[in-house]
Amino acid sequence: MxxxxxxxxxxxxxxxxxxxxxxxxxxxxxxxxxxxxxxxxxxxxxxxxxxxAVTLRGDRMYAFLERLIHLALPRIRDFRGVSDKSFDGRGNYTLGVKEQIIFPEISFDKIDAIRGMDITIVTTARNDEEGRALLREM
Known part of the structure; x- marks a missing residue:
């Protein structure tokens, strides 16, 4: 199939x-x-x-961001915050994650290999300063 x-x-x-x-x-x-x-x-x-790739909007986007910020990122080994230099010049932010098992919903027993992912947060900000201010407030 x-x-x-x-x-x-x-x-x-x-x-x-x-x-x-x-x-x-x-x-x-x-x-x-x-x-x-x-x-x-x-x-x-x-x-x-x-x-x-998948695009999340609305309530699902906010739910994912909340889980990412409050649950997943703190579970990263030696986590010292996210880089301030990952903006693209247009206010969008990209974050690379090395292991998908930082999310509590993913069981280590059910995956065949540990994979990474890139998470891009697309904003309506016109430049990096506006995008940085928006994400800092979140």
Whole structure:
């Protein structure tokens, strides 16, 4: 069964009931990212799936940010705060996490490998100063 079929037939209906959603279009859609070119050192071929991306908005976004700030980030070993230099010049902030197991919802027994993730917080700020002020207040 392909990922698309699994998503439509199993994952979407389960998320509808788990998240108490009224519409199938409210379920966050996962986008598979693929390799643009082959990299022999990493055993990656062009077009091979290498990651996923999802966009969270509204209440789910705030719930995720709250879990990230209050639960996940403090669980990082030797955590000394986040870098002030990770802004992109337009007020957006990107944070790299080395282990997905910092989230309490993820059980170590249920994963096959420890993977990292990049989290990008896109704001409506026009520059880094505005974005920094917004995130500092959060």
């Amino acid at each position: 392909s990922l698309k079929q699994t998503y439509r037939e199993k994952i979407q209906p389960k998320l509808l009931t788990d998240l108490n959603l009224s519409n199938i279009h409210e379920v966050p859609k996962v986008v598979v990212t693929r390799a643009k070119k082959a990299i022999a050192g990493f055993k990656i071929r062009q077009g091979m799936p290498i990651g996923v």
